[in-house]
Amino acid sequence: MDTESTYSGYSYYSGRSRGSHKPGERSRHKSRSKDGSRSEKSVTINAPPAEPLLGDSSVRGEEVQDDNWGETTTAVTGTSEHSLSQDDIVRITKDMEDSVGLDCRRYAALTVSAVLGLLVLLTPIAFLVLPHVLWRPQDCDTACQGLLISLAFKLLILLLAVWALFLRPQRARLPRVFVFRALLMLLMLLVVVSYWLFYAVRIIQSQDKNYHGIVQYAVSLVDALLFIQYLAIVLLELRHLQATFSVRVTRSTDGETRHYSLGQLSIQRAALAVLENYYRDFAVHNPALLMAAKSRAAKHLAGLKVYNVDGPANNTTPSQSRAMIAAAARRRDTSHNELYYEEMDQERRVRKRKARLVVAVEEAFTHIKRMQEEEQKKTPGEVMDPREAAQAIFPSMARALQKYLRTTRQQHCHTMESIQQHLAFCITNNMTPKAFLESYLSPGPTLQYAREHWLARHWTLVSEDSVTSGLKDGSVFLLKCIDFSLVVTTRRISFIKLSEEFIDPKSHKFVLRLQSETSV
Amino acid sequence: MSFIPGQPVTAVVQRIEICKLRQCDNLILGFSIGGGIDQDPGQNPFSEDKTDKGIYVTRVSKGGPAEAAGLMIGDKIMQVNGWDMTMVTHDQARKRLTKKNEDVVRLLVTRKSLEDAVRNAMV
Helix, strand or coil: CHHHHHHHHHHHHHHHHCCCCCHHHHHHHHCCCCCCCCCCCCCEECCCCCCCCCCCHHHHCCCCCCCCCCCCCEECCCCCCCCCCHHHHHHHHHHHHHHHHHHHHHHHHHHHHHHHHHHHHHHHHHHHHHHHHHCCCCCCCHHHHHHHHHHHHHHHHHHHHHHHHHHCCCCCCCCCCCHHHHHHHHHHHHHHHHHHHHHHHHHHCCCCCCHHHHHHHHHHHHHHHHHHHHHHHHHHHHCCCCCCEEEEEEECCCCCEEEEEECCCEHHHHHHHHHHHHHHHCECCCHHHHHHHHHHHHHHHHCCCCCCCCCCCCCCCHHHHHHHHHHHHHCCCCHHHHHHHHHHHHHHHHHHHHHHHHHHHHHHHHCCCCCCHHHHHHCCCCCCCHHHHHHHHHHHHHHHHHHHHHHCCCCCCCCHHHHHHHHHHHHHCCCCHHHHHHHHHCCCEHHHCCHHHCCCCCCEEEECCCCCCECCCCCEEEEECCCCEEEEEEEECCCCCCCCCCCCHHHCCCCCCCCCEEEC | CCCCCCCCCCCCCEEEEEECEEECCEEECCEEEECCCCCCHHHCCCCCCCCCCCEEEEEECCCCHHHHHCCCCCCEEEEECCEECCCCCHHHHHHHHCCCCCCEEEEEEECHHHHHHHHHHHC
């Protein structure tokens, strides 16, 4: 059973790592499946890969990854490269239908904001132009002209503010409407409409000749709108900067936990903030590390079977399953021993491989020397650019690196191409071998890896409270993606009472504590 | 042996008379003292009340005049030749005990067992 579960896990990954958004190319690869066995425990003898290590691998792109790039003859195939699993197909269809539905919504929101922006821009201008068109008001004197100039500048600032707050392209798509923004747009619309009403009734109908008054009216509209923008800035941008809540984010698969401070946000915006921090801080999700726990759990209950001795054979009643659990707990189980020794062995293995890797890389780096300017003119023979230099020293460390990645189960995160690129980058920037190895020794945050390993772009927010309601103390919500979920709990930062105490610096005095004994 | 500030100190005491022994050039009594108002009372192993800054007997040398007179380790010295020892510094206590012109010192000492004995006798 173990080999079967391993197999499905690996093929799932290899399918995904081909780039799940290119359905056309996938069909080309589907037909070419690799010969030889697919489970982890077999050994195949492979002919060495056709292209030489230097040169052509860049041409082929990252579609075909040969896991045996570190070894030349004997190979242990860990993954099957060109298979598609059922999940891939399901996911492709889901991606396509999701993107169509939500795009409409986004364009609708953008249109509404654009229309409102145009309305806001054109209304004051209309207020000023209409009198000239419909009847002839008196001319503009100096005060009135000053007002016109200020109106022009205020209108420019208003335009910038409307663009900045309402029309900027969104970074994310939220499930529900952003309540504050909608309310503010409604308020602006109300203000504009009421000003138009008043204008229509009082000014057009009475054909007011006082142009100064009309200009003042237009300026007051623009002022009101600017104040609404100010309110919008406070509500949309500033309110969530002051930390009021501390949220605890736990990944459900391996329990990695972080704490963040958030201000007063709605649940959906808090989820967005949590996700942005997730991509930056959490180590990349590596399901290969979770296999051991699952197999252990399977072994716990596998040894017990419940037989119904008397009565008809029906489904297990609650008492039967409880009896099973109690029996399993009482059984003298030595799996803790296995876990302990297995972990010790694994740690030792990792350390040994790491030591070999560090030595190999250090040695490889000594083969390269940066050439100075003068020397460049003297020996034009063996000059290489960083990429060629990387390819020259890569084979000496490739085997050690591949073995290390296999032991820490990270081999699917790094392709040979990406490693060579990283090596060329390090050589160019005069980094030491230790700096080069840093990205392989510990798993970095998800953003560091290539795009196909951002394993989830589509998240689902699961919450008992409405997602537009604000965060409260003790609110819990879940962010689900395909492989795992993030559990988020919030705690309010309590009211802090700070008082002051003055200590005179002259009051710091000390005495010796003695206990002497004298004989008399 | 604890005292209440403002109230006179009362204790059951034993009179001990020690004759000083002449040894080379010194007159010795044969015991060691510890304590005093300039010392740290918390480190006193013999006192019941750890804020008691009185003079305590910390060692009695074997075969010395103090042992012969009946002084015991852990005794608190209340008076020496009529001079009070409950509120003195360590050095003042030493001086009172080692006056060169006196051959005999008369001490009033108290210990816990004395009070217990009196209480048991009264019952």
